[in-house]
Amino acid sequence: MSIVPVEKLFTAFNETADMMREELACTYLEALAETGENLFHGKVLQEDLSELTYKRLEKAYSEIKLADYSREEIRKAFQLAILKGMKENIQPNHQMTPDSVGMFIGYLVSKFVDKQAYRLLDPAIGTGNLLSTVLNHQTDKTITSVGSDIDDILIKLAYVNANLQMHEVELFNQDSLESLFIDPVDAVVCDLPIGFYPNDVRAAEYEIHAKTGHTYAHHLFIEQSTKHTKEGGYLFFIIPNGMFESEQSANLHEFVKNHLNIQGIVQLPLAMFKNKQAAKSILILQKKGENIKQPKQALLVDLPKLSDGQAMSNILTKIDTWFIENKK
Structure with missing residues (x-):
């Protein structure tokens, strides 16, 4: 281009x-x-x-x-x-998902979600950049999109972003961890907001809540997203690498075990982050349901630098092979 x-x-x-x-x-x-x-x-x-x-x-x-x-x-x-x-006017949770990561999530969504028409949710839509990147890489599909964000400036930017690109997106300007009045979706994409959720009364209504102190917002977003996903639907989250080792991870493990099948974890290149502690991965989940099978083995990938064409080609071949062995 x-x-x-x-x-x-x-x-x-x-x-x-x-x-x-x-x-x-x-x-x-x-x-x-x-x-x-x-x-x-x-x-x-x-x-x-x-x-x-x-x-x-x-x-x-x-x-x-x-x-x-x-x-x-x-x-x-x-x-x-x-x-x-x-x-x-930078705020920690306003950082945008890098383009290359958004495009790779778009690729993963197109591989896993094999419906011609489906509903897609981003519960922390921000300016709408991740959602529109994914939509722009599904040109042959009919997608109804929904987004929610508590920040009124960001949701206005998401609205304008969608209009300029001629995407139909239903937007909600609200705390996404309060009740969401939306129809169930087939897929979720979300760059999870990291940190503690201050509303302990609301958090207590979630299975995943901490027994003492504030609950991690990123854990609650996983439960909220799962609640609004159809059986067999897929969820794609950008997560901190240490998420399953935190002091609140026992509740998260239990929730995932009861409601979701882990399809895969894609480790993003460490070179993308300031330090190892800031590194992130893409977590791919499928909501359990009737006739929904756990894959024989999860897709585990360490992404190379996305500019390394040969290494990326090898990874895409590995992903294709995994699909043949686990999803047919």
Whole structure:
């Protein structure tokens, strides 16, 4: 893919967001959501702008035709603008899933979920980058998507992101560990928010809750996702490598044993992380149900650097072989 369209579109997002930020006295991310909405509608929607800014924005939007860009070009340009905004106001749980990881999860979803039409949930959707990366790699499928996030700025960005890429996504701006009023899904993708969940009263309603003190939010997200997945459905989580060795892991082990079959664990390249403690993996689970069999053996993969073409080719061959031996 040529980088030029991505650069051109990023420049349009960035310059118009800067104009809007100055005029509306808001954050860059808030301005980016506003300008993305304008670009989608092809006009300036804000009424409280000076005439000069209004005309400058109109001119900038008139020079961009979204139909000239692929979904991936739009996603990457918008992602670059979001990353710029996050550097200004970074919060630990707002870090975006790296592109290469999102694409690999898209590949795994296409391998495991063999339905032509299905429902997909991301219960910690953030800006919608992981979900849209997965959707952009399932072009031959009909997918109904659902996303939830507690942060109102992030969910607005997810909404604009989905619109710009012409993805139909049902969005909920709420604490995803409270009751979710959604129909069951066939698959879940989630870059798990790591840390403690402060609401002990709500946590106590989960099987997985800690007997004393706060429960890990990432454990609760696994239980919440499982609850909203159909029998036989697949769940793809980005997890910290030490998740099954933590002081609360006994409850997690018990929950997984009772409700899920581990399909595989894909260790992400250590080079992607600042240190070994920050390293993560992709955990692949299947919800138990009638006629759902545990694989003969779980898929265990150490991903090489994703830029190493030969090593990646060997890994994809290994995954294909595992499917032949375990999923037929």
